[in-house]
Amino acid sequence: MTDLSEIANKIREDIIAMLVAAGSGHSAGPLGMADVFTAIYFSQALNLNPKNPWDPNRDRVLLSNGHICPVWYATLARAGYFNHDEILTLRKIGTRLQGHPHYRELPGVENTGGPLGQGLSQAIGVTLAGQINNADYRTICLMSDAELQEGQNWEAIMFAGKNSLFRLTAIIDRNNIQIDGFTENVMPLEPLADKFKAFNWSVIEVDGHNIAEIINAINKAKAIFENPTVIIAHTIPGKGVDFMEGDYTWHGKPPNWMDAVEALRDLRTLGGKINYE
Amino acid sequence: MNNLATREGYGEALVELGEQNKNIVVLTADLADSTKVSDFAKKFPERFIECGVAEQNMAGIAAGLAAAGKIPFISSYAVFSPGRNWDQIRVSICYSNLPVKVIGCHAGLSVGPDGATHQALEDVAMMRVLPNMTVVVPCDAGEAKQATLEIAGIAGPCYLRLTREKTPVINCSFTLGKAEILENFGYDVALVACGPLVYQTLLAARELNDEGIKTMVINNHTIKPLDKITLLKAARDCGAIVTVEEHQMAGGMGSAISELLAMNYPTPMEFVGMPDHFGESGQPEELLAKYGMSTSKIKEAVKRAISRKVVIINGS
Numbered sequence: 255m256t257d258l259s260e261i262a263n264k265i266r267e268d269i270i271a272m273l274v275a276a277g278s279g280h281s282a283g284p285l286g287m288a289d290v291f292t293a294i295y296f297s298q299a300l301n302l303n304p305k306n307p308w309d310p311n312r313d314r315v316l317l318s319n320g321h322i323c324p325v326w327y328a329t330l331a332r333a334g335y336f337n338h339d340e341i342l343t344l345r346k347i348g349t350r351l352q353g354h355p356h357y358r359e360l361p362g363v364e365n366t367g368g369p370l371g372q373g374l375s376q377a378i379g380v381t382l383a384g385q386i387n388n389a390d391y392r393t394i395c396l397m398s399d400a401e402l403q404e405g406q407n408w409e410a411i412m413f414a415g416k417n418s419l420f421r422l423t424a425i426i427d428r429n430n431i432q433i434d435g436f437t438e439n440v441m442p443l444e445p446l447a448d449k450f451k452a453f454n455w456s457v458i459e460v461d462g463h464n465i466a467e468i469i470n471a472i473n474k475a476k477a478i479f480e481n482p483t484v485i486i487a488h489t490i491p492g493k494g495v496d497f498m499e500g501d502y503t504w505h506g507k508p509p510n511w512m513d514a515v516e517a518l519r520d521l522r523t524l525g526g527k528i529n530y531e
Numbered sequence: 532m533n534n535l536a537t538r539e540g541y542g543e544a545l546v547e548l549g550e551q552n553k554n555i556v557v558l559t560a561d562l563a564d565s566t567k568v569s570d571f572a573k574k575f576p577e578r579f580i581e582c583g584v585a586e587q588n589m590a591g592i593a594a595g596l597a598a599a600g601k602i603p604f605i606s607s608y609a610v611f612s613p614g615r616n617w618d619q620i621r622v623s624i625c626y627s628n629l630p631v632k633v634i635g636c637h638a639g640l641s642v643g644p645d646g647a648t649h650q651a652l653e654d655v656a657m658m659r660v661l662p663n664m665t666v667v668v669p670c671d672a673g674e675a676k677q678a679t680l681e682i683a684g685i686a687g688p689c690y691l692r693l694t695r696e697k698t699p700v701i702n703c704s705f706t707l708g709k710a711e712i713l714e715n716f717g718y719d720v721a722l723v724a725c726g727p728l729v730y731q732t733l734l735a736a737r738e739l740n741d742e743g744i745k746t747m748v749i750n751n752h753t754i755k756p757l758d759k760i761t762l763l764k765a766a767r768d769c770g771a772i773v774t775v776e777e778h779q780m781a782g783g784m785g786s787a788i789s790e791l792l793a794m795n796y797p798t799p800m801e802f803v804g805m806p807d808h809f810g811e812s813g814q815p816e817e818l819l820a821k822y823g824m825s826t827s828k829i830k831e832a833v834k835r836a837i838s839r840k841v842v843i844i845n846g847s
Contacts, residue, residue, distance in 0.1 A: 379595020409588035
C-alpha cells in the first residue's frame with residue numbers, strides 16, 4: 255500500500271496548496287480523509303472510471319459533509335477526472351470547484367452537499383433508483399461524525415435499515431471534532447456503532463489511515479446482503495500536519511502562507527522521518 | 532355544479548402518468564390516502580415509496596432518485612412539505628435543478644377545523660423565491676389533473692399547491708405559464724386569482740357586473756414563471772388590479788404581480804389574502820369571511836381599487 259499512501263500524501267499537499275490559495279476553507283477534515291478518498295478512487299474496490307464519469311453502471315460516491323470538498327476535488331483531479339491545474343481555482347469566481355460541491359459541476363461530483371445531514375437521504379434515493387431499475391451499482395455516502403447531530407440523518411438511517419438497502423454503504427469520518435470542540439463534549443455520539451446496529455445496519459470499524467483496511471471494509475460491505483453497512487473510519491483530523499493533528503481549531507480555517515510552508519515540510523518529510531528530495 | 536377537490540385531480544393524473552412513464556415515482560410521508568396517491572401505490576407498488584413521518588428525508592430521497600433519472604412526486608401537506616423541508620428543497624433539489632415535484636396538499640385556510648398549525652398560508656412565498664422552481668396553483672380538480680400531467684414534463688423542480696375541500700369545477704383550459712382570461716365584462720378592474728378562490732372571484736365579477744362595474748377575471752394558476760404578457764396587458768387595459776389568493780398577502784401571488792408591475796407598469800393594486808395573521812379553527816366559509824377572502828370582500832377590494840384609479844387620474 256506504499257504507493258497508495260504516497261498518493262494520499264500528494265492529495266494532502268494539494269489540499270494545503272488549494273486552501274492557502276483560496277484563503278478560506280476547512281483544513282482538518284480534508285487532511286484526515288485523504289486516505290479514505292484514496293482507497294475509494296485509487297483501488298479496484300469500486301466501479302469508477304474517470305474517463306467515463308457518468309457511466310450508468312458506475313458505482314456512485316456522494317459526499318454529505320460538503321465542507322471537506324478540497325479532498326474530493328484533489329482526489330478527483332489526481333485520479334484524472336479533470337485537469338489537475340484547475341484545483342487552485344478553489345472558491346474563486348467562476349470556478350467549477352465551488353466552496354461546497356455542486357451537483358455535476360465537475361466530473362465525479364454526484365451531489366450537492368454542504369448544509370449538513372442531507373447526503374445520506376440523497377444516497378438512499380440513488381440506491382432506490384438502482385433497485386427499481388434492477389441495476390447492480392453500489393452507492394457510497396461519505397459523511398462526518400458531527401453531522402449525525404442533524405435529525406435528518408436518523409430519518410435516513412431508519413429508512414435504509416427498514417428497507418434493508420444492502421447496496422448502500424455509509425463511511426463516517428470519526429475524527430471526534432467539530433467547530434465548537436470535541437463531539438463528545440458538544441453533543442455525544444457514542445455508542446455510535448450500537449446506534450447503527452439498533453437501526454438494522456451492519457457496522458465495520460476501521461483505522462481511517464490504514465488504506466488496506468479501508469479497501470477491505472468496502473469489499474466486505476459488498477458481501478453483506480441483509481442490510482446497509484456503515485464503515486466507521488477512525489481518523490485523526492489534520493492528519494499528516496503535526497501542528498494541525500487533533501486540534502479542533504483547524505476544523506474551519508485555512509493555513510496562511512507560513513503555516514502552509516510548515517505543513518508542506520511536514521508532509522514532504524513525513525513529519526521529519528525522511529529527508530525531502 | 533360539480534364539486535371536487537383539487538387533490539382528486541392530482542390522484543387521477545398520477546395513475547395516468549404511471550402508465551405512460553416508468554420513471555414516475557411517488558413518495559409520501561404517511562399521508563398516502565389523504566394526498567390521493569394510494570391509487571398509484573396500488574397500481575405501481577414498486578414505484579411507490581413510503582417514507583414515514585419524515586419530510587426532510589423524503590425530499591432528499593427524491594433528489595437522489597431524480598439524480599438517477601427518476602421523476603419523483605413528493606406528497607404531503609403543505610405545512611410539512613415545503614413547510615418542514617425547505618432547506619432540503621433549496622439545497623438538494625433546486626440548487627441541483629432536479630425534476631422533483633413537490634406537492635403541497637391541504638393548503639390554505641380552508642382546511643378549517645384543523646386550525647392554524649395546519650393552514651399553510653406561506654408556502655407559495657417559500658417556493659417562489661427559489662431559483663429554478665416553477666410554482667402552480669390550480670383552481671379546480673380538472674386543472675389540477677392537467678397541471679399534474681404537464682409538470683411531469685418540466686426538466687426542473689416544481690411546486691404544486693393543492694387543497695382538501697371539494698370546490699366547484701370551473702370550465703377552464705390549462706396551459707402551463709399562460710394566465711387564462713375566464714370572464715371579460717369590461718375594463719374597470721382586472722381580477723387576478725389563483726386556486727379555488729377563482730370561483731369566488733367569478734361570483735364577485737358577476738355580481739359587480741349586475742351593479743354596473745365591469746371587470747375581467749384572470750385565472751393565474753402559474754405563479755412562477757408569471758405570464759407577463761397577459762398580466763401587463765390587463766394592467767394597461769384596466770388600470771387597476773385586484774389579486775385574490777388563499778395565502779398571506781406578503782410573498783404570494785399578489786406580491787409576485789406587484790413586483791412585475793412595479794418594474795414594468797406601476798398600477799394601483801389591492802390584495803385579497805391573509806392579512807399577516809394566523810388562522811384558527813372553523814368552517815372554511817366562516818374563515819374566508821372572517822379573514823377577508825369572501826366574495827363580498829373581493830367586491831369591496833374592487834371598489835377600493837377603482838377609487839384609487841380615479842385619484843391617480845385626477846392627480847395627473
